[in-house]
Amino acid sequence: MAKRDYYEVLGVNKSASADQIKSAYRKLAVKYHPDKNKGDKGAEDRFKEASEAYHVLSNSERKQNYDNFGHAAFENGGGGRGGFGNFDFSNHFSDIFEDFFGESFGGGRRSRRSNNRGSDLRYDLSISLEEAFSGKKQDIKFSTSEKCDICTGTGSKPGHQAGACSMCGGHGQVRSSQGFFTVQQTCPQCAGAGEEITHPCASCNGQGKKQASKRLSVTIPKGVDDGTRIRLSGKGEAGSRGGGSGDLYLFINVLSHDLFKRSDENLFFECPVSIADAALGTSIQIPTIDGGKAKIKIPAGTQSGKQFRLRGKGMPYMRGNDFGDLYVQVNTEVPISLNKEQKELLEKFREIENEKSNPSIKKFFQKAKSFWKN
Numbered sequence: 001m002a003k004r005d006y007y008e009v010l011g012v013n014k015s016a017s018a019d020q021i022k023s024a025y026r027k028l029a030v031k032y033h034p035d036k037n038k039g040d041k042g043a044e045d046r047f048k049e050a051s052e053a054y055h056v057l058s059n060s061e062r063k064q065n066y067d068n069f070g071h072a073a074f075e076n077g078g079g080g081r082g083g084f085g086n087f088d089f090s091n092h093f094s095d096i097f098e099d100f101f102g103e104s105f106g107g108g109r110r111s112r113r114s115n116n117r118g119s120d121l122r123y124d125l126s127i128s129l130e131e132a133f134s135g136k137k138q139d140i141k142f143s144t145s146e147k148c149d150i151c152t153g154t155g156s157k158p159g160h161q162a163g164a165c166s167m168c169g170g171h172g173q174v175r176s177s178q179g180f181f182t183v184q185q186t187c188p189q190c191a192g193a194g195e196e197i198t199h200p201c202a203s204c205n206g207q208g209k210k211q212a213s214k215r216l217s218v219t220i221p222k223g224v225d226d227g228t229r230i231r232l233s234g235k236g237e238a239g240s241r242g243g244g245s246g247d248l249y250l251f252i253n254v255l256s257h258d259l260f261k262r263s264d265e266n267l268f269f270e271c272p273v274s275i276a277d278a279a280l281g282t283s284i285q286i287p288t289i290d291g292g293k294a295k296i297k298i299p300a301g302t303q304s305g306k307q308f309r310l311r312g313k314g315m316p317y318m319r320g321n322d323f324g325d326l327y328v329q330v331n332t333e334v335p336i337s338l339n340k341e342q343k344e345l346l347e348k349f350r351e352i353e354n355e356k357s358n359p360s361i362k363k364f365f366q367k368a369k370s371f372w373k374n
Contacts, residue, residue, distance in 0.1 A: 006053035025054040116243025121236040129257040135222035145209040151201035155208035155241040162195035170194040209238040223318035226254040265324025304332035
């Protein structure tokens with residue numbers, strides 16, 4: 001039976017880019033993979049056909065030979081350095097699968113020591129808004145694993161070294177044949193390390209690390225916000241048998257404040273004022289997050305809810321020397337306990353007040369009358 005055109009097999013045209021060819025093959029490989037179509041000879045043949053086409057068209061030199069001479073370019077070992085010849089698909093499949101699907105289909109080119117890397121750790125740290133403003137240094141204490149001081153992390157008894165793994169021969173990977181292709185997997189005996197501890201350290205039982213309580217001084221930069229994550233490289237758990245240490249992640253929780261509310265680098269503050277002060281005008285002092293004071297002039301006739309902006313009185317930016325702003329909202333407080341004299345004065349005021357003094361009230365009732373009329 002004559003071979004189908006490789007472009008037809010992948011469902012692309014001759015002008016297809018390398019990414020388009022790769023994408024087309026990926027879809028076919030997933031669809032016809034033998035593990036998903038066990039016992040289906042037709043799917044196995046389509047899978048093999050697609051892989052053969054991808055092997056040729058994914059290489060610029062082989063692709064050019066195929067474009068010039070078709071399948072004849074690869075018959076009897078032809079085609080020169082880019083030729084196809086008696087290509088061994090069982091060896092090539094694992095390379096293709098690694099590029100597409102990672103270790104489950106023949107991956108494992110990662111460093112053996114990467115499998116022994118220590119775990120990352122999380123530490124939740126609560127600080128006040130004032131501490132977030134100024135930054136701070138703090139000692140933290142946590143339980144972790146540290147490198148064994150007896151074997152210096154190798155896992156072997158002093159004076160001895162680890163030998164090559166008896167299952168994988170020190171490669172860290174084992175191969176098994178499944179039909180017409182070979183699958184490469186991490187060695188289950190050494191977990192990819194390629195080594196076996198023949199004389200384990202008595203102190204750490206061959207792990208190269210031991211549990212310990214650790215104290216660490218950390219610096220919290222000024223301007224941190226709630227939810228900020230700080231990464232301390234290499235401060236996590238120690239790796240086993242010479243593997244690198246994991247990282248420590250600090251998760252910052254900024255506690256709520258009695259006076260200030262925060263939004264990014266800006267702060268918000270509500271300040272109550274009396275009716276008399278709002279009507280006649282006044283000056284007030286309000287607190288700032290740095291522990292100081294700021295003076296605000298309240299103009300006569302200030303309405304409840306009016307905001308005043310104080311530039312540069314907010315939180316610092318984590319990067320740079322700039323600061324956010326502080327917004328002060330004035331809330332007019334209506335008196336709730338009036339003595340006789342106060343009541344009399346307010347009654348007199350009500351008698352002499354006019355619409356000009358309360359433009360918003362006048363406007364509201366004009367709209368209400370218009371609504372009732374319609």
